[in-house]
Amino acid sequence: MAVAPVAQDDEVAAARPESLSDLFWSFSLLALQGFGGVLAVVQRELVEKKRWLTLDEFVEDWAVAQIMPGPNVVNLSLMIGGRHFGIRGALVALAGMLTFPMVIVLLLAMLFAGISDEPAARGALRGLGAVAAGLIAATGLKMLPALRKNTMGPTACTIIAVLTFAAIAVARVPLLGVLLGLGLPACVWAWYRLGRA
């Protein structure tokens, strides 16, 4: 991810969540619209419709939500809730993001368990899985343009990306090994390049 533009100090969001329940229902509605992932909906709802965030703030928050461990959109809801209502806001936003989708996904799983012996149901799920794999790959590919401005340079980025893919997909190295073996040297290299830039 490229360095996020620093938000203008004189530019502030036009609106904010009115109350904890506003926060809860807003995030619930948001989560329930997100098929195959919530990110696209977050940007449209919170920046364009509700105006809780300016675009600059959104990009900056997203960069942090993305690099911190944990589900990205869950992290983002924590950060936005926390900014307006402290720790209570963070928990309420998190609850909004997870409660209803969790109930729905369990209902789906139970529904599917009842028919999981039907060849058509198994087939449908295989088809869904094939699409789901495509959605995940595309999410990664959509982030490629962010590498263009990466200070580490295109060669280093390509090497790191290819090695990461090979380690995970081919050699089946545990994630921790990849983060230590590739992430640490990458951090050192980025640190060095930033010093020269």
Next chain:
Amino acid sequence: MNLVMTPSDWLAFFGHFLSLSLLAVGGAIALAPDMHRYLVDERLWLSDPEFSSSIALAQAAPGPNVLFIALLGWNVGLNTGGYGAAVLGMLLAMCGVLLPSTALTYSASRWAHRNRTHRAVRAFKLAMAPIVIALLVATAWLLASALYGKAHAGISWLLTLACTWIVWRTRIHMLWLLGAGALLGAFGWV
């Protein structure tokens, strides 16, 4: 599958999710390969179809993709017995995977916001970018290869590649793709 899990097994289960939480850089889905290694290959708590169907159902449902972890816990619980165990598995999995990361994110996001121009913060962001991207593509690769055993492998890969391209390059709503995938599968074409 009929499974017996002792309290210490549940503790190990919870501990594994706890330990993975802070490694979920790039989203919870980045944990999928390691969870597959642990739950399916090592512990035999889940079968391959159960694992892939958890991910596929969570992707098909609205909401954050992290809910596939709730389903993994739910299915491990179901394999040991009734719905009580399933709810226990679900709660342990979700709490385990979310507690460390949310605590860290909440405190760190404030710190990072204050220090966003600091060289170390910028170096970390830059270094993680290619890794996070490759991780997503590798996850998709692993999911697809676990899914397609023998039959129809060629057409299924084609469907995955087509979806990748469509989502990457066009603005077609994902719901249409998921629906099309389910239909093609139900008719036995993929």
